[in-house]
Amino acid sequence: MKEAILKMDHLQVQREGRQVLQIDHFQLKRGELLAIVGSNGAGKSTFLQTVNGLQKFSGKISLFGETMQDDNRTRLRRRMSMVFQETILQSGSVAETIGIGLTFREMKKIEILEKVEKVSTVLRCNHLLKRQSNTLSGGEKQRIGIARALITKPELLLLDEPFAALDLRIRREMITKIRAIAQKEAMSVILVTHDFAEALAFADRAIVIEQGKIVQDASPQYIMYHPVNEVLARLVGIENILSCQLQIQENTYAVQLQNGAVLPYKNLSKEAVSKCCIPADICIFANEIEKQKHGDWFPFVATCNEIRPSKNGYELTIDWQKQQLKLYFSRQKKECFAVNQEIEFALNLAELHLI
């Protein structure tokens, strides 16, 4: 069983008389890849800064088996690295910038240069080594910032939206590379991101922070389909969030949507619900085979109002008893629908999520 390298107990961070972070209990295991998601101002960056010993706090933080105190912060920081949301590089050459962490550790110049060459080759930025830091583009600066953090081989890597300025191709490449490095070196990583797709691609575990508190802690996939509240549902990209009422009759439950449709519901975990999340990847009955295949799904008929191309196919806006829903279908289904056409759909009731 992997040991916990980070533990928080009754942690509180105050700023200008306001509580910005309150974590009752939290643990991170060695080698774990964690994503932190939440809306702007939720406390995500403050979380990272506190772990890095850059914020005053009350409560207890244990890192690598040691309780963080004023006199050991530098020693603990040398086992971590952090990439800030805003990449700031010191003046000088890119090679000097990348190696700065090793300079602090008073490593010999020749060894620093070797390590700079190595990490910049892995991250494909060795062509920038002789350039001056202030001549780099935003994307180049972010890559150099990541190289600067990785060169010290940290046991814990803290990333605060490190890919924001990178194009999609480079972003995917960096995510893959950092994951590979983390798995090879048994490095734990905490990634703060606004993009839930990044959380899905990168992390094995995600926590959601709202108003300084952890409101959900699960795998990214679970959070995506079972967000704990409406704010999070919108954050992870769920578009179909309908007001609803729960109907309880003897031992059966049903969800009445705001458009009047009544859907049987089995997996009730709480009775105080007001919204129903409908996934966007429900099924079109294109032919009899599909009808038989999804016979236990909830059928309904809706009118197709709009068809727009999307990244992996098409986005449909449909009118279901005067309730608009947004759905996504692959390119192969294009022939099954047209604007103003009535189409048969089927909804997997097991995928409904009530909040």
Place this chain on the structure above:
Amino acid sequence: MEMQAFWEALQFVVTGNDEVWAIAWLTIQVSGIATLISVAIGLPFGIWLALTDFPGKKLIYSFINYGMGFPPVVAGLMISLLLWRYGPLGNLSLMYTPTAMILAQTMIAMPIIIGFSFTAIMSVNPLLRYQFLSLGAKKWQADWLLIKEARLGLLAAVIAGFGRVSAEVGASMMVGGNIKGQTRVLTTATVMEVGKGNYEMALAISAVLLMIAYSVVLLLTYLQHERKREIR
């Protein structure tokens, strides 16, 4: 007539004059030492003020800002009150000596150097220091790098300090007395020659003053200029 005076002054500068060069040398010594003392005390103080948070910081900085525009003649008066015969330091007999002029010019340059160095450090992105700390820097390592980042502004502080004191006349006149061969500097000599109607001499002395000031500023500007660093 003005053109004739100008050409005579130019000839004067080129051929040289022992008295003028002696005055020039005293000017460099007095203003140079005053600037060095101000830098030795003012630069670290300005940096410390920028990097430290404490109650009353804004109040202290308001006094520094106020001191940057302090009238030199008032600085001269305050030093005079300390040094003249019946003053608290009258027994040191420093009045009308180059040492008194150094003290007065230090008083003028100090707030300028403190203020400019404070601004230089504050103008560096504050996140940079946190970035250094997050990469494992000790406090002194992070502070030192921050000072290096602010070196353009810090050198500007030195340039501004030297420029102010080499050009001032009120304090030097008050505490130095413009005594020939002892406390006469280029600025006080210029005022004196204009008062006597010797415009050629006044122009020549001014030209020397400008040359000295520019030479020092040129040297500091070269130091201020970014050097390209290459991987070795």
